[in-house]
Amino acid sequence: MAKLTFRRAIQSLSQQTDGITLALLCAICLALAAWNWLAVRTTMQSNVDARFELRTTAAADKLAIALSAYRDTLHSALDRLALAPRPDESAWRTYAQSMRLAERLPGLVTFARCERTGDTIDRVVAYSIGNEAVLGPSGSMAVPRGTPTSGTVFTRSAPSTGRPYLVFLSDTSRPSTCAYAVADIDTLVHVAIGPLLHDITLTVSLQDGANQPAPVFDSLYPRAPGEPRPPVDYQAHASLPYGEKAVLFLTFTASDEFASLRGAGVANWALGLGLFMTAVTVFAWALALLARRRAQRLSEHGAIEKRRSEGRLFSVIQSVREAIITIDDQQRIQIFNPTAESVFRCSAMEAIGAPLARFIPERFRDAHYQHIERFGLTGVSERLMGRGRPLWGLRSDGEEFPMEASISQSADAAGKFYTVVLRDVTEQRQIANALQTSRNELEKLNARLEAVREEEKLRVARELHDDLGQRLTALKMDTALLKRALGDQTSVSGDVKRIEQSIDGMVAAVRQMAADLRPPMLDDLGLGPAIEWYTRDFARRYGVAVDFSEAHSLPPIPAIVATALFRIVQEALNNVAKHARATSVTIELSCDRECRLRITDNGRGLPPTRPKSDSLGFISMRERARLLGGTLEVRSPSEGGTVVTAVIPLEASPPDDSPAA
Numbered sequence: 270m271a272k273l274t275f276r277r278a279i280q281s282l283s284q285q286t287d288g289i290t291l292a293l294l295c296a297i298c299l300a301l302a303a304w305n306w307l308a309v310r311t312t313m314q315s316n317v318d319a320r321f322e323l324r325t326t327a328a329a330d331k332l333a334i335a336l337s338a339y340r341d342t343l344h345s346a347l348d349r350l351a352l353a354p355r356p357d358e359s360a361w362r363t364y365a366q367s368m369r370l371a372e373r374l375p376g377l378v379t380f381a382r383c384e385r386t387g388d389t390i391d392r393v394v395a396y397s398i399g400n401e402a403v404l405g406p407s408g409s410m411a412v413p414r415g416t417p418t419s420g421t422v423f424t425r426s427a428p429s430t431g432r433p434y435l436v437f438l439s440d441t442s443r444p445s446t447c448a449y450a451v452a453d454i455d456t457l458v459h460v461a462i463g464p465l466l467h468d469i470t471l472t473v474s475l476q477d478g479a480n481q482p483a484p485v486f487d488s489l490y491p492r493a494p495g496e497p498r499p500p501v502d503y504q505a506h507a508s509l510p511y512g513e514k515a516v517l518f519l520t521f522t523a524s525d526e527f528a529s530l531r532g533a534g535v536a537n538w539a540l541g542l543g544l545f546m547t548a549v550t551v552f553a554w555a556l557a558l559l560a561r562r563r564a565q566r567l568s569e570h571g572a573i574e575k576r577r578s579e580g581r582l583f584s585v586i587q588s589v590r591e592a593i594i595t596i597d598d599q600q601r602i603q604i605f606n607p608t609a610e611s612v613f614r615c616s617a618m619e620a621i622g623a624p625l626a627r628f629i630p631e632r633f634r635d636a637h638y639q640h641i642e643r644f645g646l647t648g649v650s651e652r653l654m655g656r657g658r659p660l661w662g663l664r665s666d667g668e669e670f671p672m673e674a675s676i677s678q679s680a681d682a683a684g685k686f687y688t689v690v691l692r693d694v695t696e697q698r699q700i701a702n703a704l705q706t707s708r709n710e711l712e713k714l715n716a717r718l719e720a721v722r723e724e725e726k727l728r729v730a731r732e733l734h735d736d737l738g739q740r741l742t743a744l745k746m747d748t749a750l751l752k753r754a755l756g757d758q759t760s761v762s763g764d765v766k767r768i769e770q771s772i773d774g775m776v777a778a779v780r781q782m783a784a785d786l787r788p789p790m791l792d793d794l795g796l797g798p799a800i801e802w803y804t805r806d807f808a809r810r811y812g813v814a815v816d817f818s819e820a821h822s823l824p825p826i827p828a829i830v831a832t833a834l835f836r837i838v839q840e841a842l843n844n845v846a847k848h849a850r851a852t853s854v855t856i857e858l859s860c861d862r863e864c865r866l867r868i869t870d871n872g873r874g875l876p877p878t879r880p881k882s883d884s885l886g887f888i889s890m891r892e893r894a895r896l897l898g899g900t901l902e903v904r905s906p907s908e909g910g911t912v913v914t915a916v917i918p919l920e921a922s923p924p925d926d927s928p929a930a
């Protein structure tokens with residue numbers, strides 16, 4: 270009971286542990302997925318940030334280069350004007366074209382030599398790529414208040430369109446000579462950094478003379494009325510100097526779209542994949558747990574079945590009437606059932622663990638030990654012990670007893686086991702011995718009776734032959750004397766003759782009876798002539814042809830054997846006459862170390878049914894042969910008829926102690 274409770278406790282603990290493990294695994298997988306998502310997202314975010322920064326820095330640098338190109342060009346122009354202060358229109362055009370200004374200065378509209386008077390600039394000679402839209406036809410413009418003379422940038426809207434332009438002004442410290450360049454800011458920005466702005470918004474402000482930023486460019490311009498500005502998720506600022514002072518202020522912005530374009534969604538994919546893997550892992554784990562539980566249940570079921578079958582086997586072992594002893598490969602007793610306890614008069618508690626040799630008489634121990642060892646090597650699963658000879662066991666009180674035993678072997682994880690099933694055959698042996706003794710006595714009695722019968726037959730035959738035969742002979746002689754004394758003429762001579770004939774018949778009958786009881790030639794001439802005489806008589810009496818053939822020279826045959834063989838011939842021929850319906854019989858006799866007698870008829874053969882219980886012919890024939898150590902066989906061959914074969918050894922025949930029967 271305690272064992273059962275413990276097993277249940279272990280089971281419920283194992284189920285709880287499984288639940289906790291599953292929850293833990295689920296949590297770990299979810300945490301890993303979240304961590305993975307976070308890591309990918311952070312990495313992607315920092316990549317996006319870095320790209321945004323890189324892009325804005327590159328754009329700012331390119332714009333700075335463009336500004337510096339404007340400044341350098343104006344410086345060069347001043348240097349040129351220092352050498353030739355008053356170029357005419359064509360010289361200025363030639364100079365501008367030699368400088369390839371259209372290529373170097375993005376968005377350039379006008380490049381002119383000017384003269385500054387206070388805050389007014391007057392155009393002297395100009396090279397325009399497009400129409401001069403900023404200064405208009407007047408050719409002068411006002412410089413914002415506070416504009417330094419060392420070179421600056423300011424905005425000027427086209428009077429006709431209101432469109433802002435950037436005016437780059439050279440050093441105006443010498444009023445007679447200055448130069449300026451007017452740039453279309455839209456063109457400037459788009460030529461300089463257009464490709465960098467496709468997913469970024471740029472606004473540019475210019476610091477005016479009052480140090481107030483004034484918007485001069487918006488990459489979203491122009492846009493449809495009411496169209497909202499995209500949300501700002503990324504933002505960067507930069508300022509561009511012109512000379513010593515920062516004059517242009519750039520603001521780069523971008524929405525989430527910028528991030529998603531750069532694969533920020535990968536993090537979500539990673540999260541999705543992580544969740545999917547979590548689900549798969551948890552599912553797989555749950556399946557594994559289910560499989561384990563199922564395997565556990567099966568193994569528990571198997572264990573219960575095994576216990577049940579062990580229980581059944583144990584009760585069988587306990588209840589069988591045979592003694593069962595199981596030993597291990599060291600021949601130490603492992604199982605000793607109650608029958609073994611009573612056979613060996615030893616309790617199982619005492620026997621288990623003891624060597625098997627304890628229950629074997631000392632003189633057989635070595636042989637027995639080796640027999641079991643050899644049996645273990647054969648691999649044969651079961652066999653009888655002792656090869657049919659009785660074995661001997663030793664009870665715990667020292668008494669030896671005969672037994673029959675069989676041994677079987679089996680093996681399991683613990684090693685090899687031998688199981689000996691044995692039976693105490695003391696009682697059977699006693700019964701068998703008694704039976705054998707009684708049988709021997711019966712045989713002796715039978716032999717004696719047979720001898721007495723033969724003696725009696727001989728005596729009666731002799732009495733008939735000698736006494737009654739002689740008396741009849743004497744009577745016949747008296748009758749002959751009487752007949753002679755009376756002569757032939759008397760009236761009684763006919764009666765005397767009839768008496769004489771009657772006496773002759775009686776003499777013949779007496780002789781026949783004597784011969785039937787014991788043929789005289791069996792004793793006088795031997796077996797061959799006796800059979801010869803008997804067969805001739807049989808053929809005459811029953812009309813069945815008998816062919817008797819005997820070996821040319823028969824050795825001397827003991828009278829008891831000759832009598833037995835003669836009686837067998839007599840019984841066999843009687844059977845032919847009674848049952849066979851045969852027309853011929855063959856008798857063969859040969860003797861050397863044993864006498865072989867075969868009587869074959871061509872009759873209808875033995876019936877398929879067993880002989881009647883009162884039939885004694887075959888029994889007495891077999892018994893005669895057996896008493897002399899021989900055998901007798903009766904069979905019907907397939908071609909028909911019946912064959913009786915008797916074989917009697919001459920050497921083994923008992924001494925001829927019977928009267929010459």
Ligand SMILES: Nc1ncnc2c1ncn2[C@@H]1O[C@H](COP(=O)(O)OP(=O)(O)OP(=O)(O)O)[C@@H](O)[C@H]1O
Pocket residue numbers: 844845847848849850870872873874875876880881883884885886887888911
């Ligand atoms: N030569 C034979 N041919 C056919 N059947 C035979 C022959 N000899 C014996 N049998 C059969 O075998 C049976 C047993 O024969 P067995 O000599 O033992 O007994 P039985 O002749 O019937 O009686 P009993 O010999 O005691 O007077 C017979 O009843 C007969 O049916």
Ligand SMILES: [Mg+2]
Pocket residue numbers: 840843844885886887
């Ligand atoms: Mg018979």
